[in-house]
Amino acid sequence: MSVENKVVVITGASSGIGEATAKLLAKNGAAVVLGARREARLQEISQNIIENGGKVAYRVTDVTDPEDLKALVALAKEKFGAIDVIYNNAGIMPTSPISALKTNEWNAMIDVNLKGVLNGVAAVMPDFTSQKHGQIITTSSVAGLKSFIGSGVYGATKFAVRNLMEVIRMESAQEQTNIRTATIYPAAINTELLQHITDKNSKQGMDKLYQSVGITPDAIARVVNFAIDQPEDVNINEFTVYPTKQG
Numbered sequence: 001m002s003v004e005n006k007v008v009v010i011t012g013a014s015s016g017i018g019e020a021t022a023k024l025l026a027k028n029g030a031a032v033v034l035g036a037r038r039e040a041r042l043q044e045i046s047q048n049i050i051e052n053g054g055k056v057a058y059r060v061t062d063v064t065d066p067e068d069l070k071a072l073v074a075l076a077k078e079k080f081g082a083i084d085v086i087y088n089n090a091g092i093m094p095t096s097p098i099s100a101l102k103t104n105e106w107n108a109m110i111d112v113n114l115k116g117v118l119n120g121v122a123a124v125m126p127d128f129t130s131q132k133h134g135q136i137i138t139t140s141s142v143a144g145l146k147s148f149i150g151s152g153v154y155g156a157t158k159f160a161v162r163n164l165m166e167v168i169r170m171e172s173a174q175e176q177t178n179i180r181t182a183t184i185y186p187a188a189i190n191t192e193l194l195q196h197i198t199d200k201n202s203k204q205g206m207d208k209l210y211q212s213v214g215i216t217p218d219a220i221a222r223v224v225n226f227a228i229d230q231p232e233d234v235n236i237n238e239f240t241v242y243p244t245k246q247g
Contacts, residue, residue, distance in 0.1 A: 002028075002029075002229055003025055003028045003029060003030050003225055003228050003229050004028060004029030004030065005029060005030070005031070006025075006030045006031070006084040006085055006228060007030070007031045007033065007076050007080045007081075007082045007083055007084045007085070008025055008030050008031070008032050008033065008084065008085040008086075008087060008228070009032075009033045009035065009072055009073060009076050009083060009085065009086045009087065009120075009124070010022050010025075010032060010033070010034055010035065010086075010087045010089060011035045011036065011061060011063050011069075011072075011086075011087065011088055011089050011090040011116070011120060012035075012036060012063075012089040012090030012091060012139075013032075013034035013035055013036045013042065013045065013058070013089070014034075014036035014037070014038045014041035014042055014045065015036075015038075015041060015191065015192050016189075016191030016192055016193070016217045017089055017139060017186070017189065017191060017217040017220045017221065018034070018036065018087075018089045018090070019041075019045055019217070020216070020217040020218050020220070020221040021087060021089070021217075021220065021221040021224045021225075022034055022045060022049065022056070023045070023048065023049060023052075023054075023221070024218070024221040024222065024224075024225055025221075025224070025225060025228070026049045026052070026054030026055065026056060027052065027054060028225060030055075030228075031055035031056070031057075031076075031079070031080040032049065032054070032055070032056050032057075033056070033057050033058065033059075033072060033075055033076040033079070033080070034046065034056065034057070034058040034059075035058070035059055035060075035061030035063070035068070035069075035072045035090075036058075036060070036061060036090070037060060037061065037062055038060075039060045042058040042059075042060065043058070045058075046058050055080065057075055057076070057079040057080070059071060059072050059075050063088075063090045063112060063115075063116030063117075063119055063120065064111045064112060064115060064116055064119070065119070066119045066122060066123070068119075069119045069120050069122070069123035070122075070123045072123065073086070073123045073124055073127070077127075083124060083127050083128075083134070084133070084134060084135065085134070085135040085136075085137065085228055086120050086121075086123070086124045086134075086135075086136055086137070087137045087138075087139075087224060088116065088117045088120040088121070088136070088137065088138040088139065089138075089139045090112060090116050091112060091113045091116075091139055091141075091193070092108060092109055092112050092113065092193070092196045093109075093141075093154050093193040093194070093196050093197065094108070094109065094154075094196040094197050094198055094199075095150045095151050095154050095197055095199065095202045095206065096150060096197070096198070096199035096202050097149070097150055097152075097199070097202070098152045098153070100199055102198070102199070105153075105198070106153045109153055109154055109157050110153075110157055113154070113157035113158065113161070114157045114160050114161065117138055117161055117164065118164070120136075120138075121136060121164070121168065124136065128177065128179050129175075129177050129179075132176070132177050132178050133177075133178045133179070133232060134177075134178075134179050134180070135179070135180040135181070135182070135227070135228060136165070136168060136179060136180070136181050136182075137181070137182040137183075137184065137224055137227060137228075138161055138164075138165055138181075138182075138183050138184070139184050139186065139220070140158045140161045140162050140165075140183050140184060140185050141154070141155070141158040141185055141186060142185050142186065142187045142240065142242070143155035143158050143159075144158030144159050144161060144162045144183075144185055145162070145185050145240065150199075150202045150205070158185075161183065162183055162185075165181045165182075165183040165237070166181070166183075166237070168181050169181040169235065169237055178232065180227075180230075180232070180235040180237075181235065181237050182224075182227040182235075182236060182237055182238070182239065183237065183238050183239070184220060184223055184224070184238075184239045184241065185238070185239065185240040185241065186219075186220055186241050187240075187241060187242040187243060187246050188209055188210050188213050188214040188215070188242075188243050188246050189214065189215060189216070189217055189219065189220060189241070189243075190210055190214040190215065190216060190217070191217055194206050194207060194210060209246075212245070213243045213245040213246040214243060215243040219241055220241060223239045223241060227239070
């Protein structure tokens, strides 16, 4: 089943990967429902999509609030009559050494990167289970595949997402609910993630890396489009995306 006419909910949609994905999917005929905290950015992106002939709705959404995710899914059904895909893309990356004890940032990453994904899953699972189709796509990270100095807690949240998504895929197959999953592991993609880093040394190192090899969020948008565009009996469940120049 193609991207065209699919109803896709996207979190973290106000910039970066979420914005690029929303615009590409809308261009290819999907109805996109955007969730993020910054209303002005949501308005701007939605207006751009409308001006280019796309179908869009948005709602100010904090992924750490389960009720916000439920309301976003309800908006999708109200505006477009269905929910086919959720793209759990919202995330933060305030990396630092464990010894720096930035415990507030640890908790924020757990709340957004892990609990935010769980809240998205919980919001769509009743519909996906009853209708016996649906797709859950989530942004993890290459830090969810291997360990990096400075990314102990960030990586822990992303490893957790990897496990969660695979278990959803396996359980859906067992329960015959036909829910497809796709986990995306981006490397250096130029987004606003680096703005979250408060540790000076970590920030300098990440800035240097991303400036030298980083690529645009469109790379991930194309992967999301590809995952959705597969036939319903095909589930390509993992994508690792590196800039060609990144070692």
